[in-house]
Amino acid sequence: MKPLKKILGIAVLVALLAATLSACNLFGKDDPTPTPTPNPGGNVQPPKPDQPQDISDATSGLKYKLTGNSYSVVGILSTNTRTDVVVPETYNGLPVDTIGYNAFEGATKIKTLTLGENVTSVGDFAFKGCTALRTINLNKVNSIGNGAFRGCKSLQFVTVSEDNEHYFVEHNVLYNKNKTTLVLYPTSNYEFDNFSIPKSVDTIRGGAFEGEDLQLEIVLIGANVKEVSYNAFIDCKNLKIYYIPDADGKIPAGWNENWHNLSEKEAADNIAAFNGRECTITFDSHGGSEVEAVSQYEKFYISTPETPVREGYRFDGWYLTDSYLTEQKVKFPYQVDGDRTLHAKWVKRCTIKFDTKEGGTEIPDVVQDEGYTVARPADPTRENYRFAGWYLGGSEYNFDSVVSQDLTIEAKWVLQCYLVFDLGYGEESNVYYKTAPKDIGLTVGTDELKKNPSRAGFKFMGWYTEKDGQGTKIEDDKFPYVLEKLETVFYAYWKESFTIVFDADNETAESSDVAVLKGDAIT
Incomplete structure (x- = not known):
């Protein structure tokens, strides 16, 4: 029995060893996990959704990962040295909708970055350490992770799509859509030397202000x-922070x-309660729609106020006084230096209409500032x-004259006239030729007329004002002919002609042919 037990034990061990070796693919069997293979375009085929893997794409210079029915950008290739990077809208036919955690970390070559319209989410620290990044277009992003712009010390310009439903940019400062949360003040934003948090803002997000x-x-x-x-203020060692105390x-x-x-010492040096004067800026719209006054602390800035409207006028800016001197025009953001009233300047708008009369091609109206000339439009046709x-x-x-009021300028037209010479036979018109069009009132000379026409079996008898020789015959003394209407028709008059043959009874007699017109007597 012992040898049998020993043999059975060895058999069990061999079976277990074989199973282990098979699982480790030591017998040369295929690994059941599929390996991505290059597609004809040189990219890597996407892995199965249940086995996501990073996919390196040489075309875009980015790394992707498939998650469900969309891709995330999860990294940038080390070989990608481009300074201008665009995240595509799609990859392998599926949308690219996410910038993953740390995706662009340390990409120090990038200066401009544009996200595709399908990107909705930016992960934590997505652009961390992109020290050369100067401009970023977030397009339609609706979610931005913590520390997404950490270490982006060159960042100056931030933009979003006009129809972005979640974020808003003003003076390169990023806010949520209704401007209640300040999301990011770019490190290299040179718009201001001092900045007052807008009064609509009630929250400053973490990482909004950063860096020495x-x-x-x-x-x-x-x-x-x-x-x-x-x-919210991280490593801001050179920033003086004032607050309004409770x-x-x-x-x-x-x-x-x-x-x-x-540090405690740095905070003591850089953070203090503010006791400056609050000023009121009012806006005199001078006949335009009302613009609400704003309050701001002295030496701080106000943004561009609402633009007033006035029917028949164009708004030409805000001025320090109503004398409207060029040097008094206010540029925004405007640094407040005390209580002040700003004055709206208006420029009268004149509407210039071009009347091309019935049948003329239309010329669109032009609206021009009073005191300026109107460019001559293209000539109409009729x-x-x-x-x-x-x-x-x-x-x-x-x-070259300047406009001062609404005008209607009319097109002048001259009728183009011509003579038509009709052969005068057949049920429909049978035009022999037309003269070249000329202005009404001008003349047609005999040198512009063609020679008389010919017709087999008929003799041309002249041109008449009506068919079949009716009306008045147009003799040479009628030319030069004065053109009086669009079309004047003359008709050819024909008489049928015959040839009469006289045949002698004998060869010695004389014979001759005679051509006669129908109705004529033979003598």
Whole structure:
């Protein structure tokens, strides 16, 4: 029995060993996990959804991962040295909708980055350490992770699509759509030397202000800001931060206790309560729609206010006084220097209509500022007429003159006339020729007429004003002929002709042929 047990034990061990070797593919059997293979375009075929893998794409220089029915950008190839990078809308026929965690971390060559329209989500630290990144177009992104722009010390310009439903950009500062959360103040934004958080903002997001390289000297956080998130101001060692204290003279209670990461000494030097003067800026729209006044602290900036409207006028900007001197025109953002009223300047708009009369091609109206000239439009056309210029009040319009009121300028037309010579036979018109069109009132000379026509079996008897020789015969003394209407028709008059043959009875007699017209007597 012992040898049998020993043999059975060995058999079991062999079976277990064979199973193990088979699982490890040591017997040369295929691995059941499929390996991505290149497609004809040189890219890698996407892995199965239940086995996502990073896919390197040489065309875009990016790494992708398939998740469900869309792709995420999860990295950038080390061989990608482009300074201008565009994330495509699709990859392998599926949308690219996510920029993954740390996807572009350390990509120090990129200066401009544009996200495709299908990208909706940007992961945490997605662009961390992109130190050369200067411009980014977030397009239609609706979610941005924490620290997405950490270390982007060159970032200056941020844009989003006009129809982005979640974010809004003003003066290169990124806000949520209704401007209640400040998401990002780009490190290299040179728009301001000092910046007051807009009064609509109640939340400053983490990482909104960052770095010793921040191109901003002073920031003022107003009483409207109720929440300042964790590390909202990170490494801002050279930024002077002012806040409006609460009733107890302290930082508002809703701020995160770690809203900055300055040392105790740095905080004492850089953070202080603000006691400056608040000013009121009013807007005199001078007949235009009302614009609400704004308040701002002295030495800080206000953004461009709402543009007023006034019927029949164009808004030409805000001015420090109503004398409207060029040097007094206000440029926004405007730095407040006290209580002030800004004045709207209006320019009268004149509508110039071009009347091309019935049948003329239409010329669109032109709206021009008062005191400026109107460019001459393209000449209109009209069948059977020659365009003879633009007229105002009976005189040709001078396009070098400036406009001061609404005008209607009329097209002048000259009828183009011609003579038609009709052969006069057949049920329909049978035109022999037409003369070249000429202005009404001009003449046609005999040198412009063709020679008389011919017709087998008929003799041409002349041109008449009516068919069959009716009406008046047009003799040479009628020319030069004065053109009086669009079309004047003359008709050829014909008489049938015959040849009469006289045949002698004998060869010695004389014989001759005679041509006669129908109805004529033979003598």
